[in-house]
């Protein structure tokens with residue numbers, strides 16, 4: 172089942188798009204089935220669950236932290252995390268840098284932007300990030316590797332609305348690239364799109380989709 176679903180989704184994605192199989196709440200067996208089908212990138216949203224799965228599963232898996240991360244928990248994933256998607260505050264970025272410094276590892280991160288209408292979704296807005304990038308402390312953060320942006324669209328049936336929000340994130344990415352990251356070849360990831368909206372996200376320029384229920388079934 173999982174293998175077939177993965178195959179179907181992969182068929183939709185061109186080669187430049189990374190598929191993250193979002194395995195939160197799903198058992199080891201389910202992840203192994205996807206792994207055996209060739210899947211290597213997996214996403215989790217809770218640190219404890221992520222660490223448990225990291226310990227039990229093959230070491231060539233790329234683990235993505237896609238949920239809200241608390242500063243005091245960075246230390247548990249700092250040594251192995253492949254990409255932290257939800258960096259949504261300066262404070263968190265500073266703490267990730269501190270953790271990276273301790274173990275001499277540059278930790279890959281995405282800046283999360285608030286594009287949805289809902290109040291509850293975490294993320295920076297444009298003005299905040301500009302203030303930060305113009306700030307001197309930013310240049311001292313040498314143990315974070317900012318590789319792009321991440322966002323979640325509103326939970327709605329209104330495809331026009333979703334499209335508008337993804338397009339907004341793409342514009343934010345383009346502007347950041349132009350103004351601050353043009354010499355940084357690593358800054359190239361646009362993480363947007365989930366089971367229900369990844370096709371729209373891809374049309375709007377996503378190159379990393381995070382898909383859970385369409386692969387593993389509903390949670």
Ligand SMILES: *Cc1c(COP(=O)(O)O)cnc(C)c1O
Pocket residue numbers: 193195216237238323364365366367381382383384385
């Ligand atoms: C759970 C989750 C997903 C996957 O959602 P599905 O609708 O199951 O595909 C993607 N991104 C984030 C941030 C999530 O928390």
